Amino acid sequence: MKKINVFFLSRFIIGAIFLVSGFEKIIQPRQNFLYVIQGYDMLPHGSLEYIAASIFPLLEFLTGVYLIAGLWTKISLFAVLACTGTFIIAVSQAIIRKLPIEDCGCFGDLIGVPLWMILVMDISIFCMTVILLRHLKKTSFFSLDYKIVTIN
């Protein structure tokens, strides 16, 4: 029986989560995600919130795409760490401050996820990503990175 490559599977799942989450936010009006960011009350009101509302969905989407394609895998994994790290901080402070957030706003309109659940998910993704980075060779199985190196 053939063994399933858990590292590849994890890379694919994390990539899919980022792709779907980013894409859903990108096709929505920016104001919706801006409102989500404002709800976390972390950034100073104004242009910084607007920049974050513009950049984060794009960063999430591209990270997801590159992770699934397996292109620049190491950089994509570091991008995942940076994103999930930021999410963990944002969600934790919202929970500690008891901010009135009913839905994390992470997946736009697709699904509503409560804060505690998304915190568990983000921590899991963060830990899994660290493991993937430690096993980069296995993680790069069936990836464009691997193909390019093999072909050349």
Added chain:
Amino acid sequence: MKIKMTRQIATIIVLALSVMAIFGGRWITGFYGKGHKLILENKKSKGNPDAGIKIVEYTDFQCSACSVGANVLHEFMNLYSDQIFLTYRHYPLPSLHPYAVKMATYAECSAKQEKFWAYHDYLFENARVISRSISPVAKMLGQAEQMQLDMEKFKVCVESSEAELTVLQEKDAGKKLGVRATPTYFLNGEMVVGSGNIKKELEKILGIPTKAPKDEKN
């Protein structure tokens, strides 16, 4: 060198496909967030129909941020009624607010008797009391009676599916415009989400010095 070039080409191809996917997605959804065709005069409108500032609000009577937003608009309407034209649209969120659809239906029926705004104010001011009472329906009917609405017509209206259908149709129309959260406003056709943001935008248009907005979620 060859490896680097190949990876660069792959990067460009993946990037190009991503951009195409984004534009494809936006094209399919019809570039949400624009509500230019929304401004309609009806029984749920108030202010000056020829005003330069036209607002369409999508709210839910049980949402506390919407209540804050209603107060903000109320203040602006009091001070600048000749400069603003406001239209109300229902956007109940029953998964968060169990009485939202019912409240919207009752408000819709009050609109049929030209008492929408008074009933609207009552619902926003008393949403918590209504939802926590033993009989929310009795409370809302009681208010309608107090406002001297034709109770026979009102009861027929709230019991028929027509008013609820209007509420749900308005919500669907909002969804097609990209409304996802409440309160969402279309200020001269441009989407603004949140009571703090609509306040800021109105202050900007009317030339009032802005204070940092503090918002409440749903």
